[in-house]
Amino acid sequence: MNGKLLAGGIVLIALIAGAAVWWTQLHAYYEEVSFDRGNEIRLTPLLGEVPEVIVADGVKGIDADSSPLRFRACFTTPLSQAMLTETYRVYPNPTPLNAPPWFDCFDAPGIDAALRRGEAIAFLSEHDIAPGVDRVVAVFPDGHAYAWHQLNAEEQ
Template identity: 50%
Template sequence: MTPLLPVAATLALVSGAVASAPTEVALTAIETGQPEPILTDAWQAGEGSLGCFHTPLSLALLTETFAVYDAAEPRPVPQAPPCFDAAQIGADLASATAIAFLGARNIAPGVDRVVAVYPDGRAYVWQQPNDLAGKN
């Protein structure tokens, strides 16, 4: 099994909340409702919570196993790594070119971690206020 690789050491402010950066990427399992780590490699992390990586897991496996996050809204952030194009990721989520998953709910009060994955394994992680998610 490939080890999980670390992300940045700190998270940026989102709606006044700060949470610790993940040391691995986890997605919330449909069956248990709990975040479970996934395989990752090829990390590119910026300051804060944003990151780009690759996962060898297929979208078919991910969608059967983990909770989809319908209210994903990646936003531009000045400290984002060059690989993180919030507008393109948002457009790809809207056109179903990529699928967003719930990483973890309430990583800080009112803030969720979201992960978008493409069919070729490219993936992006960010945090966003969960009031955008409603009851997702």
């Protein structure tokens, strides 16, 4: 009888610990990002190193202090892909990272597939926004756009 209680207690503690780890990874550290003046969406121009603010409407974003790779954002822009490619740096090898399931505007596999098909175009937003991490923005033909952080070539 004591062995059953001990085994049951171990299983219960393991379940509680697993649920706590799951919750902290998906919810605990994330915060909404405010895109007020000084924290707007920017892209790096072809000529120059200083990122420029672009028109971005309905920006919704999340981030966490626990890792620079947890940033995600969704927005729309009236700027065309043609204008953007003539003005801003295209980003080589963009790889959108998965967002938590509750941040449902960001579909990393869908964005990645569109980038591979050439439907969406990725641009360098900001190089080394954190050491070894770039902010990348992908823009679709209809103006929907998505931003994330990924390790840059210097860190890979």
